[in-house]
Amino acid sequence: MEFVFTEEQAMIGETARAFFAENATSERTRAAMAGDGIDRALWTAFCQELGLSGIGIAEAAGGAGLGLVELAIIAEAAGAQVAALPMLGSLALSAQAIAAGGSAAQQAAHLPGLLSGETIAGYAHDAGLKADGDRLTGTAGFVAHGASAHIFVVTSNTGAWIVPADSAGVTVTALTTMDQTRPYARVALDGAVGEALTDPAAAIAAAHRAGFVTVAAEALGGAQAALDRTVAYARERVQFGRPIGSFQAYKHRLADMMIEIEQARSAVYWAACAVDEGSDEAELACHAAKCFAADTYFMCAGNMIQLHGGIGFTWEHDAHLYFKRARAIQSMLGSGEWHRERIATMILGEAA
16 A cells, blocks of 8 residues: 555645744743743644644534544644644544534534634543542543643543533642643542533543544654754764764664654554544554654654764753653653553453
8 A cells, every 4th residue: 555645635734844843943942841831822823823723623523624644744743843732632632532522512612612722621531530420539640731721621441521620629730740841730630520521432532542643643743853953963063074974873873763763654644544544453553653653752862862962962952852752752641561562462362
């Protein structure tokens, strides 16, 4: 099979890359890091001016009616610039959950605000959550942009609810995190009232598929940017009278990065296509994409620091923005070991 983007998909990718390259600058990202981890002007422009926030949501729910391939294209472009946006928690996880498992009334009440960027949602999963009717008790330890959220989509292994952040019984504690472009918060519920989604199984499945694909695509974009920036540096930096990129050992490291990135690219878009086409391999593909792309990003970000030499080890260099995002992605939404265990179980069954 030969996979190529359609003209529309290619245009979306070109538009997104140009938008983030122009607007998600290092200076703006660092300014957002000093605040709540959100570039508010960038978020508003992305949602309202560019109009790409609803790209993975069905038209009936107020979105653009496209799929996860297009969402992955957008996430890859954002990841390439380490954009400080709540895209993952608000759009890929929460909006997808409401669109897939919420009633028409719930979609009408919450999706317009999420897609316009005026409402920010956090996705809080607690496997041990206790539900007494509509009252919820439990704690989610790492909620992306949780301290900035207006609502939470709270899920457990058995249900899914929408909980306003200012509800009685909700306590949000901002955490100190390594990746300041995506800060976490602890969300504790103590008898907080939740509005149950009508189809929790569909909500959770949609959120997880979109979340895995989005974070994998972000990792792919970051890994490619790490390689591109390192190649550019290798052409400029001269040592012993020649560009350092001409040395064999240096070229081998760049080649290793390129090979891993191309494999990650195949995994990411295989997963996105499998979900959009309703393939039986969709779940396996999503697990594979997340763990492979995350590991690839971490390897490329580490190489980026080392291959930049002394300047790469300074905190002021952007290589550290990529490294911190890469390390955070490895841990979030399930570790690589957890995803590989899931894949092994799907393939080998009890023998795993």
